[in-house]
Amino acid sequence: MNIDKELEILENIYHNPHQVSQRDLAQIAGLSLGMTNVILKRLAGKGLLTIKKVNNRNIRYAVSPKGIEAITRKSYRYFKRTIKNVVFYRESIETLMDRIRERDYTGLILVGQSDLDFMVEHLAGKAGLTLHKQDPPPQERVFTLYSESYLPDQEETADREDVVFLQDLLM
Numbered sequence: 001m002n003i004d005k006e007l008e009i010l011e012n013i014y015h016n017p018h019q020v021s022q023r024d025l026a027q028i029a030g031l032s033l034g035m036t037n038v039i040l041k042r043l044a045g046k047g048l049l050t051i052k053k054v055n056n057r058n059i060r061y062a063v064s065p066k067g068i069e070a071i072t073r074k075s076y077r078y079f080k081r082t083i084k085n086v087v088f089y090r091e092s093i094e095t096l097m098d099r100i101r102e103r104d105y106t107g108l109i110l111v112g113q114s115d116l117d118f119m120v121e122h123l124a125g126k127a128g129l130t131l132h133k134q135d136p137p138p139q140e141r142v143f144t145l146y147s148e149s150y151l152p153d154q155e156e157t158a159d160r161e162d163v164v165f166l167q168d169l170l171m
Contacts, residue, residue: 005029006039007074010048014063014071022059043067092169093119097127100143105162107132107142112150114166120145 009025026036040061043049048067052060063071093116100108107130110120124131129143136142148167 005031006043006048007071009036009039010043010063010067011071013049013061014068017062018060020061089116090119090123093123094127096145096164096169097123097129100129101127103143105141105143106130107136107140108145109133109136109142110145110147110166112147114147114149116166117147120166 008029012025012028013020022036026033044051048064048070050062050064054060108124109132121131144163146165
């Protein structure tokens, strides 16, 4: 069983302790009701969750201290991985900005929406490059950076040395 599904169910119970039914959890996790029941029993067996029968129709779930610790560990690992990725992205983009500057470009245009536009803007400025949101002045030598969400036509980028794809840079 995917441990992420277990933690997803655990987190949902933790954030909504009095409002989550087994059916809700199944829908949230994208699992069958039967599989959700198996996971809930497994979580209780591991001591991560307590199950209390309120009456014949209602069951109340509560995350135990051990369950809270499991959620915290997962969150910490996710945070650590995110920071590591941000550092990698910054270093990759910074290296690109240096290469662009060395090739005597004075500007950069970022084409498409990017989750990293704030970083590109900051590092372009730090490298002395002007970041353009629209068409740059015709006399300026501008490098084109396609965002991770933009897919240009093949003809648009064929045989151009002034183009980089952000997604290729970040792999």
